[in-house]
Every structure is written in structure tokens, then in C-alpha cells.
Amino acid sequence: SQQGEEDPQALSIQEGENATMNCSYKTSINNLQWYRQNSGRGLVHLILIRSNEREKHSGRLRVTLDTSKKSSSLLITASRAADTASYFCATAQHTGTASKLTFGTGTRLQVTL
């Protein structure tokens, strides 16, 4: 089952603009991760934010986490054509000796010149 739901499902912007994607989830988490997937490079980890963190930055990426609303957002600033890809949030849950990621449905981002 999918834990996260991304919004919007698809986003089209011009190069240089900012892109914001949102993720909502249903159960408590230990951390939340964002991944990018494009046809050329497969799934690539972008950033991890722990449940006790509210905001994290990495280069042009900014992630926020609101555990009270069970939601997260990913902001890509000054977008480039190379940012065209699908973006997935993934929630991590520890259960006993196991800990696993559950991926959302993804946002397809198209950056045009």
C-alpha cells in the first residue's frame, strides 16, 4: 500500500522558476526521504529529514516536515531542465527489528526552457 500521497501529480514550470511538491502520509514516521527518478539514472536519494526536524536544506533543495499535519514539502529553487523527473517521498517506519520505506505516488515535474 502507498503511505504517501504527493500533490500535485504533475507540474510543469519554466527554467528558473521554483517548484514545490507536497507529500501527505497517514501514520507516525521515524524519518521522511525524497527521491528523484528519471529514465536515465533510476531512483536517486535526494534528502532525509528526521521526525524531530522541521526544515532541512541541501543545495537548491529545501524540505519541510510538519508531523502534526503529517505532511512534507520539497522546494526546488531556480529549476533547470535537468530537474525534469518524477519525485517521490518515502516514509520510514521502525517496527521491531525491521525498518522500511514506503513510497508515495510521485509528482512528475517538467521543466521547460
Next chain:
Amino acid sequence: EAGVAQSPRYKIIEKRQSVAFWCNPISGHATLYWYQQILGQGPKLLIQFQNNGVVDDSQLPKDRFSAERLKGVDSTLKIQPAKLEDSAVYLCASSSSGGGSYEQYFGPGTRLTVT
């Protein structure tokens, strides 16, 4: 550092046939995962290994899917017999420690088409 290797990259089979996928994780990574990604959806975890032991296979359709990780390194995922709904990309990932506390490194995937 070499990434996660998977083979084959593409496979086309008829329903009721069997198929096997192979994965070689990043050297030293104790945890290995197999995911199924159906077109338009996010990856769904099928099975997670810690070294050569299974820690989570709750979403693996055990009547037709099986997986093993011999000697805690390479892994194979098998489907027997395949159904049309098994058409998907099968992703292998590895991480240096257990579970979701650490980033996972994904292979290129095997695209399976069942006709």
C-alpha cells in the same frame, strides 16, 4: 564505488512462464531490498534482507514469488508462474545499515513485460 547491479535490464515472457532477476548490491551493504514498481506508481517493497536473513516479506506474494540472498551478498528474485499483473519494473536497492534510517541506493531495475 560501483553501484547496485541488476540483470537482465529487460525481460519479456508469456503468462505462466517463470523468470528470475539478479542483484549485486554495493560492496559491504548489509541490507538488500526488492521493490516492484508498476507504471505510474511509486515503488512497493516486496522483501528486505539483513545479511542473508529475511526481515520483512509481508508484501511478497509467496504463492508465486520467492527470493533468496545466498552468503549475504547477491540476491535473486523469482516469479513462477508469472501473471499479466506482474508486468512492472523490479528494483533492487541496498543500504549500509538496516531499514529506513539510511538512504538506499537503487539499481537500474529490470523491466518485466508479461504477455
